[in-house]
Amino acid sequence: MANVNLKDLYINFFISKGHVQIPSAPVVPENDPSVLFNTAGMQPLVPYLMGQKHPLGTRLCDYQKCVRTNDLDSIGDKTHHTFFEMLGNWSLGDYFKKESISWSFEFLTKVLNIPVEKLAVTVFEGDETIPRDEESAGVWKSLGIPEERISYLNKDNNFWIAGETGPCGPDTEIFYWRSNDPVPEKHNPDDERWVEIWNNVFMQYEKFADGTVKELPKKNVDTGMGVERTVAILEGVDDNYLTSIWKDVIDKIEEMSNTTYEKDAKSIRIIADHIRTAVFISGDNSGIKPSNTDQGYILRRLIRRMIRHAKKIGIDLNSGFERILAEMIIEKYEKYYDELAKNKEVILDVLTNELNKFNRTLEKGLKEFEKIVSNLDSKILNKDLAFKLYDTYGFPLELTVELAQEQGIEVDKEGFNEKFKEHQEKSRAGSEQRFKGGLAGNGEIETRYHTATHLLNAALKQVVDKNIHQRGSNITTERMRFDFNCDHKLTEEEKQKVEDLVNEWIKQSIPVTVEEMKKEDAIKSGAECMFIEKYPDIVTVYSIGNFSKELCGGPHVKNTEELGTFKIKKEEASSAGIRRIKAVLIK
Secondary structure (H helix, E strand, C coil), rough: HHHCHHHHHHHHHHHHHCCCCCCCCCHHHHCCCCCCCCCCCCCHHHHHCCCCCCCCCEEEEEEEEEECCHHHHHEEEEECCEEEEEEEEEEEECCCCCHHHHHHHHHHHHHCCCCHHHHEEECCCCCCCCCCCHHHHHHHHHCCHHHHCCCEEHHHHHHEECCEEEEEEEEEEEECCCCCCCCCCCCCCCCCCEEEEEEEEEEEEEECCCCCCEEEEEEEEEEEEEEHHHHHHHCCCCCCCHHHCCCCEEEEEEECCCCCCCCHHHHHHHHHHHHHHHHHCCCCCCCCCCCHHHHHHHHHHHHHHHHHHHCCCCHHHHHCCCCCCCHHHHHHHHCCCCHHHHHHHHHHHHHHHHHHCCCCCCCCHHHHHHHHHCCCCEEEHHHHHHHHHHHHCCCHHHHHHHHHHHCCCCCCCCHHHHHHHHHHHHHHHHHHHHHHCCCCCCHHHHHHHHHHHHHHHHHHHHHHHCCCCCCEEEEECEEEEEEECCCCCCCHHHHHHHHHHHHHHCCCCEEEEEEEEEEEHHCCCEEEECCHHHHHCCCEEECCCCCCCCCCCCCCCCCHHHHHHEEEEEEEEEEEEEEEEEEEEEE
């Protein structure tokens, strides 16, 4: 059975039970800065599980895009993925254990035709404050699960709570016997041939700070089933990458390389997994681009690791292989996630741009790595050599560690991190000094140029990408220099539009306003700045019209009409992912 059918069967089944399908949330969480990505199907629903009313009612179901990168080192084995899909159904104060367990059992045995004798379950054994979950066990017995196949486990295994306090409750997990060996009569939770396929969480209690627990007046159900694992079970394989989910992509990787899945399974799995995840992150409407921070760093790391393994198994890096594989993934999933079709060109450009950037230094970096390793007099790669690979060849520490591990060599990660921090501090101090130095005279010309950097920053956001931010500035009496994050060389058309927009604002004679406020209020109001931690608690915010608002130490002109004509003289690369504009003002 193909994975697409599983999603359809699941949604249709729960719609027949009165559920409403809700759309998948983005892979980048909305209004939750505590995590980089949505890591589970229930994550976007937490506000509703905590009591907020859902606009679509009390019975919900969906398939959710998830990204987990905490076990990136495990990618390459049979079962781990960075991107995966979760199927879920929820009751918000509506049905409870009996319906939830009965419908799970019905879906598995009647819709997916899994034999009852291949199933086992676990339930909560109880503790000093919460009783044993005999209710769930009783429902399972009534459905035909024998007592020997019901295991009572402790809080570590069969109890859910988000933190120390709040809504919580027991869960029941459903296991499938994934083996050709005879199914044992009794369930043994420690036997790895029993594989968990579904988890039903019953939020029926509230825990308080003093440790006491009381029943909730409105009880919720939250369930989760992994698509990749379930498809592997249905198709009778113990390797998720041998299912119909991956077959076409892996066949294409074999065709483009000089190897086979049997021979180079780890590299092929990494390429297949990472290209799929990169497609979903770069195709998300949040507009993530490869960078050196947060989600952008994860995206860059995945693409570069994928490229390294493609090179390793003989794929021609100039063949456009990344676009071929990405298009296959987009075509496979666009029926379910329409943003992939809408953002197709963005996805392909992100992949190719990052490949071109990394490809330029990869070969030289690999040669340098081999040279370094051959000259080592111990099995440890020191911080200076690791940092050289990062600073000169763009190798993330993780790539150096992975390459070293393949040769039985350890990397001084702690030393590297100290050196990296030191490098950041120097860069920051250097940027601040340049910024400060450019304004030392505070003369009329410098003041005009400084105000022009605000207009340029705003124009780049409007013309090129709303996620552009200033990364550095240097001003003299002759010209201004402005560094900004951007993943491509500006086109002639983009440069002209930016220049025209700045000059349009100058002609409009817009007043430059200034106000003082608390730093946190300034950030909340949408003001932006470099090096936020360096600003005092009370800051100065300069606004120009409704398009520019920045924390800044000044100085500035009173009105844009004082600036003269703005002219871009040069646009070039400053460093990886950073572009530089040099411009002049002509009176």
